[in-house]
Each structure stands twice: as structure tokens, then as C-alpha cells.
Amino acid sequence: MYQEEDFLMISGIQHFVFCKRQWALIHIEQQWAENTLTVEGSHLHEKADQPFIREKRNDQLIVRALPIHSRELGISGICDVVEFIRDDSGVMIPKYQDRFRINPVEYKRGKQKPDLSDEMQLTAQAFCLNEMLVAEIKSGELFYFETRNRLTVEITREKLEKLQEITAEMHEYWRKRWTPTVKITKKCERCSLKNVCLPVLSKKESVASYMKRRLAE
Template sequence: MPPEAKDISLPISALQHWLYCPRQCALIHVERLWAENQLTAEGRVLHARADGGTSDKHKGIRSLRAVALGSERLGLHGVADVVELHKGRVYPVEYKRGRPKAHRADEVQLCAQALCLEDMTGQTIPEGALFYGETRRRVVISFDQDLRSLTSSIANEARSALAAGRLPPAHYAAGRCKACSLLSLCRPQVLESPPSVRGWMARALASDAIPDGPE
């Protein structure tokens, strides 16, 4: 890890972005670019509903909303959508607009929240939940050693890359890229296979060629 990376407090959301697509992460957190599409708008509305309002208590469970998180040890900061207190036991809940995914980006984001909460409270947090708006169901996530190690590894990897300030190369993947709101800014199809400069020059020179006149 570059020495300067140690002083960076990384947004927890950057871990989710990095695991989903390193180039997307750098566009957002290095280039400071953002664009919205239907998916991000729906997600923003869902988060606003989850984060809005004050804390409440239902069936003995107290729900704290939009909880600020931070860990100097981990170099992470962010906001948890909801932190539930189950008889004093801390239980983070992250809201997502879609459905459970094949990759582990959402799990890493939730685990990072739990690791921050552990440092803030001194408690060990064994599990939390991801609530998906499309299925209207919670998925319980166990913070086992494998997920904790993956989260720590992704945090270090993303922090080093962002500290270097470099934009990773474009790699087009139809399912991932078409869902990304930054598609038009990233242009992965063009940049992954850029047109040949030599071919372009040859065509340009040929178009400007002057035919020989009569002798």
C-alpha cells in the first residue's frame, strides 16, 4: 500500500463500487463524476425512505436511521441506513433497490458497516441484513471470517488505487455496464477496443489524395 493511502478515510460506498467495477469506483471517487438513471433514482428514493424520520421502536426493537459511521483503525466512514438495537445488540440493515446478486459487493458494504460499528461500540456483531426493494425481503448476512477478510482486502485494494489517482482500463460486460448510470461517461465499448490510429490516418490521407492530371 502506498504510504499516502494510509491517511485516506475511504467512504464505505466505495467498497461496493470497487467490487462491482473498479473503473466505476474511480470515476466516482477520483474523477468526481456522477450521472443518474432509473436504477439509481429508484435506489435514491428507497434510501430516502429508509433514512428519513427519527428513531422508532417496534416490538421491542429500536431502529436508528441514517447513523453516521467511522473507524480510524480501518480508515472507513459512511452512513448506515438503519441500525437496529435488539435488546442492546447492534444489528445493521442496508437497503437495496433490486434483488440479491451473484457478486458480494452488497455483503462487503454491509460488513464494512458492521466493522465500523464494532469499533464504535466495542461489541462483536455476528450478522446483519440486506433488504431488497424488488423482492421486499431481508437476506440475513453472517459476518464470518471469510467475509471479514474479503472486506478488509477490498478496502486496502480500493484505497491504494484511489490514492494513486489512476483510472482503471475499461472492460465491457453487457449486464454490468448497461445497468451503470456512468455508461455514457465511461464508454467501455469504445475504449476497450479503440479504433486503429494507423487505419484512420490511411483513410484520411486517401480521402485527401488528388488524382493525377493529364500529362
């Protein structure tokens, strides 16, 4: 079990799956750069990320910006939206004296990605909710603004096991404060850190060390 001070950000899972170097640049070296995709993504999250706002619709309770964590995986973050849907076979929520099926919903700016970065982030949210509420969430949803589409994602044993492998590797990188060397792919052109990462494509030193050396020159 991890202590709170060792928690890593759930949002970083998407970065890690997309590119381990990008994750390390952001979370270990504290490098960040905005592009149109990150700005638009932040803007589109504003409505979802209104802390502690609850909305009741018939048998459904909608909670926005719900803080979550997992001591087992050592991660924490915020759920954009969690839908609590009244269900006799669901988990008991003492505050409301009723049983609910739990459906996490993650908002994304673009459209469905070819990799598992979005699905792994949603799986992490489900893992945290399972741990916190002693539940068994079998699915969640990804809402894509570009296509205005909700994609249902099954939370399978294989995905949960993959998530455990990913978070263990993230903690290992964090413990060593290690930034992987670059691997050039087509994804690099859409990366918000392209201009930070490219100057050291062929170098083994960290971006922080590179910048420090250049400033000294």
C-alpha cells in the same frame, strides 16, 4: 490507523466490488451520471435516511441514518437502519443502561445480486459498528425492495478479511489517483456510467483527460 481526512466512502465499496473502474470514475475522477436505477434507489432510501430518527418498539430500538466510521479501515458513511435489540448477552449501551444485540440493515432497490457487492458494504457497516461500540456483530440484513425480502448475511471472518483486502486496494488506487482500464462485461449495459466510460474503452487515458482533450479540439 487512518486520519479522518483520508476516509473513503463506505458506499464506494459496492461500486468497487461491482467494477473497480466505475469506483475510480465516481470517486477519483468525480464522474457521475443518473439512470433509472440510481434515481429509484435514491428515492427508496429517503425514508430510511432520515437522520437521527429513533423509534422504539418493545425491546427494540431502531435508529435511522446512523453515521459510522472505522479508523482501522479508513472508511466512513451512513447506516440506513441499525436495530438495537435488547439482549442480556449483547453489548452495553451506556446511554440506555442496557445490553443490546446490534443488527445493521441496508436497503437496496433491486434484488439479490450474483456478486458480493451488497454483502461487502454490509460487512463494512458491521466492521465500523464493531470498532465504534466494541461489539461483535455476527450478522446483518439486506432488504430488497423489488422482492420485498430481507436477506440475513452472516458476518464471517472470511468476509472481514476480504473487506480489509478491498479497502486496502481502494486506498492504494486513491493514493495513486489511478483509474483502471475497462474490462467489458454484461454488467456494462446496466452501469449508470456507460455513456461516460464507453468513449474511452480502448484508451489508457482518464476520462477527465479525454474530456479535456475533446473540449480543446
